Amino acid sequence: MTYALEISDLKKTYPGGTEALKGISLKVKEGDFYALLGPNGAGKSSTIGIIGSLVTKTSGMVKIFGIDVDKDMAEAKTMLGVVSQEINFSQFEKVMDIVVTQAGFYGIPKSEAMPKVENILKRLSLWDKRNNQARTLSGGYKRRLMIAKALVHNPKLLILDEPTAGVDIELRREMWTFLKEINKNGTTIILTTHYLEEAEQLCRNIGIIDQGTMVADTSMKDLLGTLNVQGFVFDLIEPLEEAPLIEGFPLKLEDSLTLVAAVNKDRSINALFSEFSKLNIKIKSMRNESNRLEELFIEMVNSNEK
Amino acid sequence: MKSNYKVSVSLWTLTVKEIRRFLRIWVQTLVPPAVTMSLYFVIFGSLIGPRIGSMDGFDYIQYMIPGLIMLSVITNSYNNVVSSFYSVKFQKSIEELLISPMPNWAILLGFVLGGVARGVLIGFIVFGVSLIFYPEFTVANPLLTITVLLLTAILFSLMGFINAVFADSFDDISIIPTFILTPLIYLGGVFYSINILPDIWRSISMANPMLYVVNTFREGMLGASDVSISFSLGMICAFIAILTGACLYFLKKGTGIRQ
Ligand SMILES: Nc1ncnc2c1ncn2[C@@H]1O[C@H](COP(=O)(O)OP(=O)(O)OP(=O)(O)O)[C@@H](O)[C@H]1O
Ligand SMILES: [Mg+2]
Numbered sequence: 001m002t003y004a005l006e007i008s009d010l011k012k013t014y015p016g017g018t019e020a021l022k023g024i025s026l027k028v029k030e031g032d033f034y035a036l037l038g039p040n041g042a043g044k045s046s047t048i049g050i051i052g053s054l055v056t057k058t059s060g061m062v063k064i065f066g067i068d069v070d071k072d073m074a075e076a077k078t079m080l081g082v083v084s085q086e087i088n089f090s091q092f093e094k095v096m097d098i099v100v101t102q103a104g105f106y107g108i109p110k111s112e113a114m115p116k117v118e119n120i121l122k123r124l125s126l127w128d129k130r131n132n133q134a135r136t137l138s139g140g141y142k143r144r145l146m147i148a149k150a151l152v153h154n155p156k157l158l159i160l161d162e163p164t165a166g167v168d169i170e171l172r173r174e175m176w177t178f179l180k181e182i183n184k185n186g187t188t189i190i191l192t193t194h195y196l197e198e199a200e201q202l203c204r205n206i207g208i209i210d211q212g213t214m215v216a217d218t219s220m221k222d223l224l225g226t227l228n229v230q231g232f233v234f235d236l237i238e239p240l241e242e243a244p245l246i247e248g249f250p251l252k253l254e255d256s257l258t259l260v261a262a263v264n265k266d267r268s269i270n271a272l273f274s275e276f277s278k279l280n281i282k283i284k285s286m287r288n289e290s291n292r293l294e295e296l297f298i299e300m301v302n303s304n305e306k
Numbered sequence: 307m308k309s310n311y312k313v314s315v316s317l318w319t320l321t322v323k324e325i326r327r328f329l330r331i332w333v334q335t336l337v338p339p340a341v342t343m344s345l346y347f348v349i350f351g352s353l354i355g356p357r358i359g360s361m362d363g364f365d366y367i368q369y370m371i372p373g374l375i376m377l378s379v380i381t382n383s384y385n386n387v388v389s390s391f392y393s394v395k396f397q398k399s400i401e402e403l404l405i406s407p408m409p410n411w412a413i414l415l416g417f418v419l420g421g422v423a424r425g426v427l428i429g430f431i432v433f434g435v436s437l438i439f440y441p442e443f444t445v446a447n448p449l450l451t452i453t454v455l456l457l458t459a460i461l462f463s464l465m466g467f468i469n470a471v472f473a474d475s476f477d478d479i480s481i482i483p484t485f486i487l488t489p490l491i492y493l494g495g496v497f498y499s500i501n502i503l504p505d506i507w508r509s510i511s512m513a514n515p516m517l518y519v520v521n522t523f524r525e526g527m528l529g530a531s532d533v534s535i536s537f538s539l540g541m542i543c544a545f546i547a548i549l550t551g552a553c554l555y556f557l558k559k560g561t562g563i564r565q
Contacts, residue, residue: 014565049565052405056564074407082405088398104319105406107312124324149402 002066004030004157005051005187010060010112012046012212021044022212023060028205030065030156033183034190035199039301042193045085047209048161052082064157078106081155081178083146085162085192095126098134099148104154113152120148123178140167143248144175151182158182159190164198176202194295200224208300219303231289232269236258237282246275260289315418316408322418328386335386335424343432346374347439352496362530365539371436372444372527373496376458376520378432380491381483383425383459386461387466388479394469400563402478410557414467414550421463422456428562429455450535451526458519464549471553473563490516495524498554500532518542 005028012021020043028034032042038044049055051062053073063077064071089098099121103113121127124144129137134145150158160179164172166208179202183189193199199206199220208216216223239256249272252260259281263269276283320344328335351367361369384470394400403413437443445451465487494516500508511517525531556562 052401054401054564055558056406074409077405077407080405084398086398088401090394090399101319102402102406105316105403105408107309107315107407109315132318276539304356 002278003027003031003063004032006061006063006191007047007051008061008067010047010050010062011058012043012050012055013043013058020212021050021058021060024209024212026207026217028157028188028190028212030188031183031186031203032186032188032190032238033179033203033205035196035203036190036192036209037194037199037206037297038192041211042200042209043212044209045161048082048159048190048192052080052084053077054082054084078153079156081150081153081158083143083150083158083160083163083164086144086194087142089134089149091133091143093134094131095121095134095137095145096130098145099152103152108153112263116154117148117152124148127221139145143167144171147175147178155187157188161192162194164193164195170304172288173197173255182289196297208297210301210304213304215300229262229264232261232263232286233289234261234276234286235284237284240281244275245280246272249275307456313409313412316406317412319422320403320408320413321419324386324390324416325423326565327390328365328420328424332564335382336428339382339428340431340435343374343378343435344438345506347372347436351439362527366528367440367442368443368528369435369524370497371440372524373434373520373528374436375429375455376523377491377496379425379429379455380462380516380519381487382428383421384466384469384487387421388469388483390420391417391467392473392476392479394565395473396476404564405489407457409469410554414498414553414557417467418460418463421466422459425459425462426455429459445527446525446529449526450517452528454519454523454539454542457539457546458523461519461542461546461549462539464553466548466555467553468549471556473554473562491520495532497518509524513539515545 005026007027008025010024011019011022013019017264019101022041024047034046037045046055050057051064051069053069065079067076067079068077093101094305096117099117100113100190103117106109108116118127121130125142126141126148130142134142137145143166147163150160163179164175167175176198179189189202191199191203201221205219206216207214233254236257236259239240240253240259241256243251243253243259245251248267250262254260261272263272273283347367347370351370355366355370358366358429360366394403469479469482493511494514495511500511500517503511512533518541521531521533522535522538522542524534
């Protein structure tokens, strides 16, 4: 089995002495859609920087489709596309020129690049803005331009560092559809995000980094499976003074009309409802509490920090 | 074979991008030297020059022409590379190059060719301006002239590159040109022959590398020089080799461009 990405014992200490990575290992299978999560400063961008040779590593090994970047950097790079967290194009150039020039750096002459660039820009809704100076684009479109640049040489592995940060809901959904589509067509995708809902929607496998170490590397399914408590929110018809006490179901009153329950996975929610009826608590509606993955994430990161 | 082709496409892309950059901002890059040099020719050539008389047997304005061309070529090749490479670093668009499979030597060569293109173009512009003021000028040794022109542009493009590698702010890219490069050029025989200096200053001037560049070029254009030509050409080539080595080393190490 060749892995799209294989990292072992990757360490990075910045010149100032910050130990950003303390020995990260991870493997991403070909065709995977992988989420790399972690709190601010965890080391996600450092890891991605090293993979793309934008940051020098202190030690460790990186292989892209089985090719060690220390042995054949050029070959490894032709298979890799990276969308950096920070904007990295010249603000004064035109959208079209930026993408065509990037293709040129990959060795693709302009005549060959043009049809491809047109296609990518159209799919990312940038075609109408192709002659605009990059600095005049809004934040969301700048992100799209970054993605266009990373795709121009048909990479087999695409790594995106917070591609949807600051992107509105509609654009984000469009981007999701786009990424799902290129993943389906065979491109392996690794993505970092702080929107866990996004990771849950898109990714099959997931790695969590905290303070430069891996705290989890598993499939999304398994991870969600380990979650044994689920939160439910009940909207009440009549206000309550305080949360009722019900055996086995810890309850919390968010405001007088909203009750939150933590329900253990092996318990039936029917039991809770019958208790509510006994206490004459009338439920108007019920929903899942925010994001399950979010709680798990915080739990894992907290336990790592202890 | 395939990969050689790709490298040449990437080099071509970078070089064209570099040339486009200074052509796009031609008001800042191409016009000022033409204006400044016209002023020099009017004031020192036409107005004051006749009172100075001859320098090494040439009309003063004629003597000045090679010096002023060199002055422009040096500052423009240097500035082109230092400002372009620094702004690429500053805007992070250096990542576009680093992420690509382009080899370091091609990255360096692309920036240097950009600097050389601007230096040489400015050289011709200033020469064109000088012909307005001194139409009877003929070039003594065209081959030597062109050779020195190219070598000088390469040398100072490389220096600009190193300056940009170490620059951390916009101040850093003007400190060296203002406080080191310009004084050395002005004192390097652009406006006078070191034969007019007292012995002590003549000896000190001999340690100024600009003297060799300016005088070799003057030998090409006028057939007169204060220094030995083969020695100067040798030194220029040696410096180019050393600086190229240094640039490639910095690129490999990632100095100033990779954290
Ligand atoms: N150029 C640098 N010089 C010194 N320290 C750095 C540099 N870049 C990052 N760091 C440090 O390395 C650590 C990891 O940073 P990194 O950017 O990789 O985190 P991240 O997981 O991407 O965070 P975020 O979610 O905020 O983007 C942080 O402590 C950061 O301060
Ligand atoms: Mg980051």
